[in-house]
Amino acid sequence: MTLLLRCHPGIGPRVEGEALVAADDFSARYDLDRLAGTFSRPGHKLAGLSYVDRVLVLNTAKGGVASAWMLREMTERGLAPKAILFNAANTILAQGAAFAGMALCDRFEDGDITRLIATGDRVIVDPPAGLVTVKKQAATVET
Amino acid sequence: MKLNDEEKAMLAGETGEPRRWAVEHMMEVGRMFDAADFVPVAQAHMMADTESLGEAGVAFLEGLAAHPETDRRVAVPMLTDPRGVDLSHYRPLGQTEEMADLERRTIAACTALGILMTDSCVTYQTIMPPVRGEHVAYGDTGVVIYCNSVLGARSNFEGGPSALAAGLTGRTPRYGLHLDRNRRATRRFIVSERPEGLTDWGVLGGLIGRLCGSYWEVPVLEGIEGAPTSDEMKHFGAAMASFGSTPLFHIAGVTPEAPDLESVCDGPPPEPVEIGRKELEGLHGNFGASGDEVDVVVFAAPQLSHVEMARVADLLEDRHVHERTALVVCTSPTVAADCERLGIVGRIEAAGAVVLRGTCFYNQYAREIGEANGWTRLLSNSVKIVNILGGYGYRPALASMEDCVTAAVTGRVP
Numbered sequence: 001m002t003l004l005l006r007c008h009p010g011i012g013p014r015v016e017g018e019a020l021v022a023a024d025d026f027s028a029r030y031d032l033d034r035l036a037g038t039f040s041r042p043g044h045k046l047a048g049l050s051y052v053d054r055v056l057v058l059n060t061a062k063g064g065v066a067s068a069w070m071l072r073e074m075t076e077r078g079l080a081p082k083a084i085l086f087n088a089a090n091t092i093l094a095q096g097a098a099f100a101g102m103a104l105c106d107r108f109e110d111g112d113i114t115r116l117i118a119t120g121d122r123v124i125v126d127p128p129a130g131l132v133t134v135k136k137q138a139a140t141v142e143t
Numbered sequence: 144m145k146l147n148d149e150e151k152a153m154l155a156g157e158t159g160e161p162r163r164w165a166v167e168h169m170m171e172v173g174r175m176f177d178a179a180d181f182v183p184v185a186q187a188h189m190m191a192d193t194e195s196l197g198e199a200g201v202a203f204l205e206g207l208a209a210h211p212e213t214d215r216r217v218a219v220p221m222l223t224d225p226r227g228v229d230l231s232h233y234r235p236l237g238q239t240e241e242m243a244d245l246e247r248r249t250i251a252a253c254t255a256l257g258i259l260m261t262d263s264c265v266t267y268q269t270i271m272p273p274v275r276g277e278h279v280a281y282g283d284t285g286v287v288i289y290c291n292s293v294l295g296a297r298s299n300f301e302g303g304p305s306a307l308a309a310g311l312t313g314r315t316p317r318y319g320l321h322l323d324r325n326r327r328a329t330r331r332f333i334v335s336e337r338p339e340g341l342t343d344w345g346v347l348g349g350l351i352g353r354l355c356g357s358y359w360e361v362p363v364l365e366g367i368e369g370a371p372t373s374d375e376m377k378h379f380g381a382a383m384a385s386f387g388s389t390p391l392f393h394i395a396g397v398t399p400e401a402p403d404l405e406s407v408c409d410g411p412p413p414e415p416v417e418i419g420r421k422e423l424e425g426l427h428g429n430f431g432a433s434g435d436e437v438d439v440v441v442f443a444a445p446q447l448s449h450v451e452m453a454r455v456a457d458l459l460e461d462r463h464v465h466e467r468t469a470l471v472v473c474t475s476p477t478v479a480a481d482c483e484r485l486g487i488v489g490r491i492e493a494a495g496a497v498v499l500r501g502t503c504f505y506n507q508y509a510r511e512i513g514e515a516n517g518w519t520r521l522l523s524n525s526v527k528i529v530n531i532l533g534g535y536g537y538r539p540a541l542a543s544m545e546d547c548v549t550a551a552v553t554g555r556v557p
Contacts, residue, residue, distance in 0.1 A: 011171060042533055042534075059356075060358070062385075066195035066302075070197070076197075076199040091319060094175045094176065095305040
């Protein structure tokens with residue numbers, strides 16, 4: 001099954017990857033071990049999981065401004081997500097994505113993006129078009 | 144986005160590559176948030192600690208700094224947030240020469256760009272507070288929320304690259320908090336018990352930030368009679384921004400855009416949420432550690448004011464930090480210089496504490512210095528810092544400034 005999800009035109013290039021999803025928020029400073037490429041904050045719903053080359057799908061951005069520098073550093077070291085999808089981005093993550101050349105989209109027309117996409121789905125993110133294509137994996141399709 | 148002739152010239156590279164990059168970067172962000180045009184800014188303030196910059200960020204700054212002086216100098220006064228290394232005290236913390244070298248390269252590049260290295264997240268208390276209605280481009284969420292809310296200035300959260308772009312061009316895309324419509328209250332809280340002390344103000348801020356949960360929500364508070372102090376507002380705002388990415392609050396009858404509730408509401412006010420002792424203790428309880436041993440006590444996030452520094456010195460009078468515990472105090476170079484002149488730094492250091500100048504604990508390689516010193520059990524009066532440091536391998540706990548000092552002296556949380 002394939003879903004087409006429309007959103008506000010975003011930032012960065014068209015990319016494809018495997019989704020990593022949580023109904024939680026995001027800060028590169030607060031939540032990540034950027035040397036290991038994993039979520040390190042104990043209370044985060046993705047704690048212990050690798051974010052490298054995944055399409056992160058989360059609720060919103062939180063916390064400080066450091067993420068704006070960090071996304072580029074993570075990208076240049078090859079330990080970055082391919083894209084980030086939010087229900088609502090904040091300014092910092094948008095600025096950081098622009099600086100890093102990372103795909104980022106938010107404001108989806110069909111509702112809560114953390115419920116529309118499941119971990120393991122194949123996702124094509126097209127920021128200029130404001131379009132996300134989701135190829136649902138059989139195990140994640142709700143019946 | 145609509146550009147004027149000056150901005151078109153910048154985008155065409157006629158005023159040099161740094162400004163061409165800056166306009167292009169800001170346009171990409173501006174389009175994401177539907178900015179119609181640019182707005183002139185009076186100041187910029189950049190987070191550029193080396194932990195977040197990394198080699199990639201430092202190399203980027205050096206690239207800009209290599210351009211001719213006429214092309215690379217910032218166009219408006221530009222300040223810096225706390226650094227990653229206090230070059231006068233880094234080896235004892237376990238910071239490496241590699242970290243210090245990255246810091247030196249950053250300072251050299253920023254200086255070449257004409258940036259004033261204030262190294263402070265309390266510029267509104269120490270350098271040049273913006274005035275009501277002034278458009279600025281500030282980094283550090285604590286600086287932004289204080290200046291938006293308490294002073295009535297207008298800034299979005301600006302990450303380092305965007306703050307730098309604003310500094311180079313003297314403008315920023317007109318979106319978010321630069322627009323009247325995004326400064327109106329969307330959430331309403333009635334506070335039944337006024338917080339006492341900096342930590343409780345931080346707890347209230349953290350709770351409201353968590354409840355708001357988005358950059359685009361604007362809380363208005365009722366029930367606060369009389370103005371909180373600058374330091375109380377500082378901890379309140381910093382915690383709110385940390386927990387919720389919230390850039391603006393109003394307090395009815397206190398903050399400048401909210402002489403009363405109706406002034407910040409479009410139509411009927413939002414349904415109120417009541418916050419009392421029970422709700423505050425709920426957040427506080429997440430960071431309790433009574434009786435536990437403490438490895439390190441930290442006063443930071445935000446950097447301490449003159450008043451806080453004096454209070455720490457008073458609390459340490461005739462006492463000494465426990466041999467198994469460290470006490471770290473982070474303040475701005477400006478405050479440190481004054482407090483040295485006033486004898487306050489000397490009194491703190493005589494008690495065995497460390498005063499760091501121009502850094503803030505969480506953005507100075509907190510993971511690495513924790514590992515180097517064997518610090519995991521951390522105590523602070525800053526709600527912001529206990530919120531951050533769980534992800535850095537610490538077990539952070541929260542206590543008042545008085546209890547923090549007692550813990551530093553006895554080695555245990557009272």
